[in-house]
Amino acid sequence: xxxxxxxxxxxxxxxxxxxxxxxxxxxxxxxxxxxxxxxxxxxxxxxxxxxxxxxxxxxxxxxxxxxxxxxxxxxxxxxxxxxxxxxxxxxxxxxxxxxxxxxxxxxxxxxxxxxxxxxxxxxxxxxxxxxxxxxxxxxxxxxxxxxxxxxxxxxxxxxxxxxxxxxxxxxxxxxxxxxxxxxxxxxxxxxxxxxxxxxxxxxxxxxxxxxxxxxxxxxxxxxxxxxxxxxxxxxxxxxxxxxxxxxxxxxxxxxxxxxxxxxxxxxxxxxxxxxxxxxxxxxxxxxxxxxxxxxxxxxxxxxxxxxxxxxxxxxxxxxxxxxxxxxxxxxxxxxxxxxxxxxxxxxxxxxxxxxxxxxxxxxxxxxxxxxxxxxxxxxxxxxxxxxxxxxxxxxxxxxxxxxxxxxxxxxxxxxxxxxxxxxxxxxxxxxxxxxxxxxxxxxxxxxxxxxx
Numbered sequence: 001x002x003x004x005x006x007x008x009x010x011x012x013x014x015x016x017x018x019x020x021x022x023x024x025x026x027x028x029x030x031x032x033x034x035x036x037x038x039x040x041x042x043x044x045x046x047x048x049x050x051x052x053x054x055x056x057x058x059x060x061x062x063x064x065x066x067x068x069x070x071x072x073x074x075x076x077x078x079x080x081x082x083x084x085x086x087x088x089x090x091x092x093x094x095x096x097x098x099x100x101x102x103x104x105x106x107x108x109x110x111x112x113x114x115x116x117x118x119x120x121x122x123x124x125x126x127x128x129x130x131x132x133x134x135x136x137x138x139x140x141x142x143x144x145x146x147x148x149x150x151x152x153x154x155x156x157x158x159x160x161x162x163x164x165x166x167x168x169x170x171x172x173x174x175x176x177x178x179x180x181x182x183x184x185x186x187x188x189x190x191x192x193x194x195x196x197x198x199x200x201x202x203x204x205x206x207x208x209x210x211x212x213x214x215x216x217x218x219x220x221x222x223x224x225x226x227x228x229x230x231x232x233x234x235x236x237x238x239x240x241x242x243x244x245x246x247x248x249x250x251x252x253x254x255x256x257x258x259x260x261x262x263x264x265x266x267x268x269x270x271x272x273x274x275x276x277x278x279x280x281x282x283x284x285x286x287x288x289x290x291x292x293x294x295x296x297x298x299x300x301x302x303x304x305x306x307x308x309x310x311x312x313x314x315x316x317x318x319x320x321x322x323x324x325x326x327x328x329x330x331x332x333x334x335x336x337x338x339x340x341x342x343x344x345x346x347x348x349x350x351x352x353x354x355x356x357x358x359x360x361x362x363x364x365x366x367x368x369x370x371x372x373x374x375x376x377x378x379x380x381x382x383x384x385x386x387x388x389x390x391x392x393x394x395x396x397x398x399x400x401x402x403x404x405x406x407x408x409x410x411x412x413x414x415x416x417x418x419x420x421x422x423x424x425x426x427x428x429x430x431x432x433x434x435x436x437x438x439x440x441x442x443x444x445x446x447x448x449x450x451x452x
Contacts, residue, residue, distance in 0.1 A: 001251050005029040007445055008246050008255040010234045010270075013041025014431055015419040016261030017220035018071070018438025020227065026446045031255070032224065033248045035233035035388045039221040041262075042383070042392055043431070045212035046296075049377050052328055053212035054296050054335065056381040058393065058431055062206040064192055065432035067439065068216075072209060075219040079207040083325040084200045086305065089313035089367050092166070093159030098309075102199060110159025117151070117160050118194050124181075125188035130425040133186040134406040143403040147184050148176035162316035169341040170314070170322045171197050172429075173290030173393050178342070183397040190428045200312065204430065205324065213431065233388070237416070238273045244415050257445045261419040261438070264395045265289055266388065276413060283405035286398045287422070289391025291345040291384050295320070295338050295360050298377035302327045302334030304368045311336055313367040319344040320363035333376065336364060349382055356380070394429040395422045410440075417441040 007023050009016045012034035020030045038044075045053040061068055061079065072079060090097045090104035097104040103111070128136045136142065142150075147168055155161035168176045172184070191197045197204055209215060221228045232248035237258060239245075244258040260267050268284040275281070302325060304311050311325025319340050326337035338360060340348040348356050357378055364372035383392035397406075410423045419441045424433030 002254070003031055003251070004254045005031045006255060006449065007031075007257045007259060008033065008244065008253045009259040009261055010246065011035075011041065011261035011420075012039040012217065012221060012228055012230075013043070013261060013420075014068075014217060014220070014434040015421065015438045016041075016259060017217055017224065017228075018435050019259050019261060019419055019442045020224055021220060022439060022442030023445060024224065024227070026442070028445070028449070030224075030227055031253055032228045033232040033234050033246065033251070033253065034228060034230050035248075037230050039228060039230070040214040040217035042389055043214040043217055044381070045214040046379055048296075048298060048328075048333060048335070050333070053215075054326065054328075054379065055208070055212050055214070056294055056296065056379060057213070057383070059208055059213045060205045061209065061431060062196070062204040063202060064196065065204075065427055065430065067426075067435040068430075068432040071435055072216065075216060077215060077219070078210040080210055080329050081207055082200050082205055083302075083305075083327060084310060084312070086308045086310040088310050091313075091315035091317060092162045093157070093316070095159075102195075106159050107157070110157045110163070113155060113157040113160025114163045117155055117164055120154055121164075121185070121188065122193050125185040125193070128182065128185045128189050130186060130190045132406070133182055134403045136182070136185075139182055139403050142185060143180050143182035143400055145181050146177050146399055147179055147181050150181050151176055166314050166316050166321055167194070167198055169344070170339070172396055173292040173339070173341040173345070173391075174396060175342045178288075178398070179396045180399040180401060182402050186402070187396075187428055190424065190426050190433070191430075200324075216431070234270055236271045236273070239415055241414050255415075256449060257415045257417060259417050259419050259441050259445070261441075263289060263389065263391075263420060264422055265390055267418070277408070279405045279408040280413060283401065283408045286401040286405070287395040288398070289384070289389070289395050290393055291342060291349075292392045293340040293345045293348050293356070293380060293382045294392075295340075296326055296379040297336045297338070297360060297364060297372075297375045298379070299334040299336070299371075299375055301332060303371045304334075304336070307369070309368060315363075315367075318363045318366065319348060319359055323364070323367060336368075336372075338364065345382070345384065349384065353380075412444060417444055
């Protein structure tokens with residue numbers, strides 16, 4: 001089958017679907033090619049016992065994420081708050097703290113160290129332009145080191161370093177040794193600070209979408225109708241200044257412009273003729289995906305609430321380093337969601353499914369007591385095993401990448417335009433960043449093709 005349209009979009013996650021919708025509204029003829037048999041990309045719903053939707057991919061939205069919140073409202077969807085009442089658990093630096101509010105009851109020296117580390121990192125991040133991190137006055141210095149290098153020098157206690165390690169794993173699903181300090185600083189500034197990234201109420205984990213987050217993509221795709229083509233993995237893009245020819249199995253699409261709205265490592269696996277400029281190719285070679293395995297562990301009821309726990313827990317030692325209460329508003333069944341992130345996901349992926357489950361249950365029992373030993377359902381998703389994701393939550397840059405090749409992240413190449421949450425300037429890595437990138441490329445193309 002051969003089609004001719006104005007714009008072809010590769011990828012039916014939020015970025016690609018938002019771009020397609022904006023372009024259609026501007027009068028363009030658009031076709032969206034999606035490799036999977038579903039839409040949503042890194043958003044995916046599964047079913048709890050009883051049939052209610054639960055998220056096995058991205059799920060949270062919060063204050064300041066105006067683009068995704070506006071989209072949710074426009075699509076007629078609702079949000080509800082993440083459960084945030086009761087005592088939280090922090091196992092940091094060899095101790096355990098049960099606390100209410102945002103500050104764990106740790107050793108006073110560790111608390112002081114955490115405070116100074118966060119203050120210094122927030123201050124550093126504010127010096128990084130979100131639209132051009134490589135232009136920061138100290139960009140070369142910060143891009144030449146990892147977060148671990150900075151943390152080893154700036155941290156003064158085991159507890160302080162352990163806390164920042166947990167934050168790094170939870171936010172980036174990567175280790176401090178993996179990512180550039182400049183990328184981390186850009187990411188923090190793009191969210192408005194560390195508190196915005198890690199807090200529940202008032203932060204990025206504040207709310208969830210009724211019906212599950214994939215519903216956003218399902219509604220967008222429904223509006224686009226047969227413009228969305230599933231089971232169409234793009235393997236080749238031939239391009240010149242006049243347009244593109246995109247090949248996806250037996251489907252060929254000719255268009256004046258193409259939007260590539262897949263994660264950078266996957267965009268790199270497409271064969272381009274002619275080959276892309278060196279800077280773009282070098283960039284995506286240095287942008288790996290984070291690694292995470294997500295678990296929804298289901299109980300007859302949210303038993304932890306009866307003993308005064310919020311369901312939120314963090315540890316710098318356990319494989320299940322971050323846990324939240326993921327129960328739906330009707331309180332039944334009870335759900336705890338937890339994550340193997342970074343190195344813990346590496347090790348967890350090498351276990352059998354039975355041993356992985358046993359590790360999760362052991363950690364939940366350590367957090368919340370023996371009642372955690374008896375779930376009624378266990379739902380896991382290893383995003384590194386997803387052929388068309390190859391990881392989560394997003395891609396990040398290795399040291400030396402942004403200062404050498406950063407301008408290639410968003411810059412169009414002839415008729416090729418780059419979307420995806422990693423290209424955002426606000427809330428990169430989140431649904432909001434994906435929506436921003438979709439709006440941006442639609443504006444770029446509308447100007448170039450003179451749509452109104």
